[in-house]
Amino acid sequence: MTPAGRRRALTSDTSSRHDPESRAAARHFGRRRFLTVTAAAAALAFSTNLPARGASGVAELDAARIPSDPFTLGIASGDPQPGSVLLWTRLAPVPYEPGGGLPEQYVVVEWEVASDERFSLPVRSGTTIAHPEYNHSLHIEVDGLEPDRVYYYRFRTGAWISETGRTRTAPATASAAAKLTYAAVACQAYHDGYFTVHRHLAQDDVDVVLHLGDYLYEYAVNSAGGARDYTDRKLPDFFNREVMTLDDYRLRYALYKSDPDLRAAHARHPFVVTWDDHETENNYAGDISENNDPPQEFLLRRAAAYRAHWENQPLRSAQMPSGADMRLYRRLQWGSLAQFDVLDTRQYRSDQAYRDTKHAPGPESDDPARTLTGAAQESWLIDGWGASQALWNVMAQQVCFSQRKLELGAEAKMSMDAWDGYRASRRRVLDGAKAAGVENLVVMTGDVHVGYAFDIKEDFDDPASATLGTEFVATSVASGRDGVARPSNWDTYLKANPHLKFYDGRRGYVRVALDRRTARADFRTVSAVTTPGAPITTAASFVTEAGNPGIEPV
Known part of the structure; x- marks a missing residue:
């Protein structure tokens, strides 16, 4: 489908939740503002060479004057x-x-x-x-x-x-590391609640944190902080609009990173970050924006978003953006125990099928030419599996990988923004894993603001087909506000998807402990995020054995 024939539909079960009136007002003001600063944004967003000391007349600031x-x-x-x-x-x-x-x-x-x-x-x-x-950001390798x-x-x-931070190095690549514990988080809309989840994560004993996207949201945040409902402070008015320019994105990161709970989690654990859509714009696909802006205009916005993302995240120089492009997918090792393949499923994807509405799979979504990762990243992923010496291969990515029927019946609708809208792309990835001999595939996912545990099936429509791996979906940190243990569609989803073994709608994170025999996932949830200080509990735990794909409750 051409961009001109495409119109986005915003649905409540994905990461597109927002206040329509605030968004409409913010977009009207923000778009007008954006067009007036295009030249300035371009000059900043497309400049990528690290400036030399004292270049262009820039002088040193005496730090004593701060x-x-x-x-x-x-x-x-x-x-x-x-x-x-x-x-x-x-x-x-x-x-x-x-x-x-x-x-x-x-x-x-x-x-x-x-x-x-x-x-x-x-x-x-x-x-x-x-x-x-x-x-004034620093990235010290x-x-x-x-x-x-x-x-x-x-x-x-x-x-x-500064405060003192705690970090760690990975084991030597060839070493037989005995264990690894990591946490996965995603989707932290500031305006939907407090980052209590991060406070608990800061107190947990994990080796590394995977942030699977939607670190920030582009939507307006009012003076009361949205659902935080501040009474002792007032946020500046410029937060109450959708972000468009480089300064906008930089300031939005400042809002998020000033949160004490998020600061505590970063200070305690090393993070491995990737993005989803909201770091730039809801449900964008490659150079196609949500609202069909001219690609040359949207790419300016994307360049600003990517640059601000690199400036504000613990990323290495290899991830420094070049204009509207940024090589975010990358590979990390934890000895011979685990290989992490960190994906980018936004920058290279084909446009969502069927105008990004909930839809049953059909010729448009099943076109073999469609891709969620782009050809280069897909080859990189599969080739990396072929060379992997790790016991566990962990694919850290953004949107639901397993089939997720949203209703009962043979023609059940699915999300066209997730892998269900790119089934040929998913098939190639699973076939690549099989060809590479990957026996212990663990997919880590964010995006949908709920916790899921899936068996990844050879044929999702045949429960008796082989199980090829496991998918753990981390619920949101705050997006969607408090949530409930059993959302209204809980029973429907479990009946429509026999490979779905767990579903919880509260906020939290998932903690995964790997060793040479098993992978154990604990789904950690809090009762509320609209008020601070909620306690955390373990909603459920599951284990999968090395060499025996499929999850069982603990």
Whole structure:
């Protein structure tokens, strides 16, 4: 279908929930604003070379003149490797102002890594520059570390010292690592509630966190913080519109990263991040926007979103965007125990079939030419499985991989935004896994604001067909507000999808523990996010055995 013939439908069971009136008003204002700043956005979004020190007349800012704490957005680490960690921070003494309250000058920042929390056993240190061109963000790739070790880190500029972060390296690639525990989170709409889930995650004992997308939302956030209903503070009016420009995206990251619970999770654990749609725009597909904007206009917006994403996430230089393109898919190893293939299912996908409405599969959605990953990423994934020496192959990605009928009957409708709308693409991936001899496939998913556990079937319409792997879907951190254990469609979904073994509609995260025999998933949920401080419980636990695909309750 051509872009001109396409009209998006926003449905309640995907990540497109929002307030229609606020969105319409915000889009009217935001689009007008966006068109007036196209030239400026282009100049920023398409400039990718790291500026040289003092280039273009930019001078050094005396850090002693920074009047308040510049580490208001916290610190983070990411993408652990056997001898290396990536450390991140962004200087913003006034986070809700363009530029973070700093002038267009570079700032010298010191960093430290130690074996102990008191920094009495220093390991690595250095000095770097926070450039205004990158919104004073820092991405420090620290090499020469020991594999499979916990480290502590911090930053300093002038008289200001950041909080202390805890991170770790991965085991040596060929080592027979005995165990790994990771958590998966997704979908954290600030305006839908507090990030209580992240507070509990910060207190959990995990080695790494997978963030599976929708780290932020482009929708308007009113002065009361939406469902947070602030009474002791008021957010600036510029948050109350849809994000469009580079400054908009940067400020929206500042809003999210100033949340103390999210800051705590980042400081405690290394993150492996990927995006879904809302980091840019709801349900976009490649260069096709939700509302059929001219591609050249939408790509400007995409470039701004991608640049702000890199600036504000613990990502390595290999992920630095080039204009409207960014190589986000990548591979990480945890010794010979696990291989993580981190996918990008937004940037390269074909347009959603049937105008992105709920629809039964048909000739349009089943066209073999359609792809969710793009040809290059699909080949990279399958080739990587062929070369994998890992016991567990974990595919970290965004939208439901397993078939998910939304109603009963032979012609049941499905989501055209998920893999059900790209069944030929899914078939190629599963056939590739089989050809590569992948026996222990674990798919990690976000997007739908509920927790699921699926058996991945050879033929989803035949319950007796072979089970090829397991899919664990992490519910949202806040999106969808509080949720309930059994949504209204709970019974229908379980009857329509015999391979669906668990369904819970509350907020939370999934924790997965891998060892040489089993993978165990614990679905952790909170009772509410519209009020802070809710306790966390384990809603259900499942286990799958190595060499014996299929999940069983614990």
